[in-house]
Amino acid sequence: MKLLTHNMLSSNIKGVTNGFPLKIEAEKIIERPVEINPVFLKNMFAKLEWKPLVEASRTMGFSELPEDVPDMSVLDSDEFLQKFHHALLEIHLEEGALVCPETGRKFPVQKGIPNMMLHEDEV
């Protein structure tokens, strides 16, 4: 699972008002190189929640993203784009779990696929 997907996912257990961001418990992390696409990154930038992305990439062992929300001008620098791209699309959570911030419910991640199925009493 990419951090891009992590940044979009929220827990939708019944009664949870703010299921975002899910905490990451990483057991196995892999990196898969992908071709960089600056246009996509620029487009995506506005939709991302920056803080959760920085936090998530830290848990995954990549701490080169700036702490504070950078402004749009930074998107012109290749160095930043490279880091941004790496954090967003190249780091994959292979085994581990996602934890709902409100209820502490764990969604297991196996073989890179998060299991977001809810139990009957959570719907």
Place this chain on the structure above:
Amino acid sequence: MSRPELQAPPEIFYDDTEARKYTSSSRIMEIQAQLSERAIELLALPDDDVPRLLLDIGCGSGLSGETLSEYGHQWIGLDISESMLNIAREREVEGDLILGDMGQGLGLRPGVIDGAISISAVQWLCNADKSSHEPRLRLKAFFGCLYRCLARGARAVLQVYPENIAQRELILSFAMRAGFAGGVVVDYPHSSKSRKEYLVLTCGPPSLSSATPKAKGEDGESCSEDDSSADEENPTVCISDRHRPRKKQKVNKKGKGRNWVLKKKEQMRKKGNVVPPDTKYTARKRKARF
């Protein structure tokens, strides 16, 4: 031909063997690619070569997602069958996969997805496979979540195989109740085989851009809905054909014909095999006395 929806719940029907079959059949792969290409066409993304973040609902083994990747888009796939997702992983699809039930909602942040497609999946929501399942609530949860997670003005194109008209009306009414504008596009309405129904939904109030696009293969009098859907066969699931006894399969076939033979010979030539030349005798039947 029986519908898979009537046989077992999706997470059980698409077990390891069924998932393998589904993805090893070149015919299914071709149909899936065609359906997804048409879905992308109906999605009508702005023509500016910007890769979008799309959602594939009921992505299965990632056949439809592959088409999305070909167009350069990033995608997230959601499916309820673990076996199908495992195959998708084996095939190294580029999108991210999530195991989840669309009837429980999608679990995505609001307004982040640029478009959604779904190939032959939404009709599964009309089934109550567990005692806790209530199709109306599941449809409501699904469309509600879909509406929320789509960006404003984004489209969702859902290719469906409704069992009958009532089922289509049910699905459409819940889409409208969630706030979507749009309608059904029926491609080839007069053919029982290639007839395909797409729900084209736009997030936001009705406007010029949310007008339903034109269907393919319509003739002048196409407005009247012919009710061939009752005996409509469901081409994504025709594998059961394989289990018919061999003899029965051959009954109504006359043989492949000259064109087929010529095509095959040409293929073999391209492979570099030694193939006899094409003559007037090619593909002729032998006389009975031979």
